[in-house]
Amino acid sequence: MRGHFANLVVYSGVIATFFAVLTRRDRREQLRFGGLVWLSMVLGVLLLAYLMLPFPR
Amino acid sequence: MTETRPLAGRAVVDVPLGRTVLALVAGWLVPGAGHAILGRVRRGALFFLLVMGSFGLGLAEEGRLALYSPRDGFLTGLQLVANLGVGPADLFARMSVYGEAAYALPDQSDPAHAPRIEKLRERQRSAVSAYGTAFLWSAGLMNLLLLMDVWDIAKRRKD
Numbered sequence: 001m002r003g004h005f006a007n008l009v010v011y012s013g014v015i016a017t018f019f020a021v022l023t024r025r026d027r028r029e030q031l032r033f034g035g036l037v038w039l040s041m042v043l044g045v046l047l048l049a050y051l052m053l054p055f056p057r
Numbered sequence: 058m059t060e061t062r063p064l065a066g067r068a069v070v071d072v073p074l075g076r077t078v079l080a081l082v083a084g085w086l087v088p089g090a091g092h093a094i095l096g097r098v099r100r101g102a103l104f105f106l107l108v109m110g111s112f113g114l115g116l117a118e119e120g121r122l123a124l125y126s127p128r129d130g131f132l133t134g135l136q137l138v139a140n141l142g143v144g145p146a147d148l149f150a151r152m153s154v155y156g157e158a159a160y161a162l163p164d165q166s167d168p169a170h171a172p173r174i175e176k177l178r179e180r181q182r183s184a185v186s187a188y189g190t191a192f193l194w195s196a197g198l199m200n201l202l203l204l205m206d207v208w209d210i211a212k213r214r215k216d
Contacts, residue, residue: 007188010114011195017198018107021100022206025216 011043070213077117077211084207085144088200091207104203112143112196119180120189122151124173126162133162142197154180 020034072080072095084091088104092098123136135216137160151159155176162177163169180186209215 004188007185011188012189014107014111014192015195018104021103021107022202045181 008042008045012038012045016041072213074212077208080211081204081209084204085142087199088144088196088203091204092210095207095210097210104199108143108196108203109146111131111192111199112146115189115191115196116150118185118189118192119183120186120191120193121177121181122147122154122193124162124177125160136194138201139194139197142199142201143193144200147197212213 016034016038019037020030024030024033058103071077076094082092088108089101089103092101094105121136123140125137126133133143134158148158151157157168159173162173166179180189183189206215
């Protein structure tokens with residue numbers, strides 16, 4: 001898995017699933033919470049990357 | 058020791074101490090096994106897949122298997138805790154990467170210093186090593202959280 005985006009998507013998926021199953025019991029609640037965490041992580045990183053565009057290394 | 062106390066309006070019984078300790082030890086040895094011992098087999102199986110999947114991805118992406126160094130004791134100590142959280146799988150990974158059960162960076166005067174730090178740097182040169190490290194450390198930290206969850210289940214603080 002060489003791509004940055006693929007790593008972001010998979011890593012967010014693992015973390016979101018873990019916390020959804022750990023903290024929620026109801027299946028629908030797990031899906032909603034897990035989806036929210038996953039989306040927040042992916043969109044948050046994309047937003048951060050966008051904000052960093054004017055500051056290349 | 059079995060203790061009875063009310064929770065949410067009904068009497069509940071704690072899991073016996075011996076079974077709790079067994080679940081905690083098994084949970085560290087095999088991620089998810091603690092939940093399985095306490096009757097949460099499906100949840101335990103899913104946790105096993107998540108933790109070991111993350112660990113496997115971390116190894117495949119050449120993540121850092123931290124070595125304790127007295128020069129930066131606090132940070133390298135925390136990194137080591139994150140690695141060790143995953144259980145004996147970490148030991149097998151170290152045997153495969155370093156050729157021995159290496160947990161510390163030897164002193165610079167030690168002949169073992171140069172080859173060990175070279176091995177560490179060699180892995181970090183990989184373009185995806187930082188992701189690998191995130192997967193590896195997350196696997197260990199997730200398993201440590203699972204042990205706390207096992208304790209809460211045994212104490213009937215959660216289902």
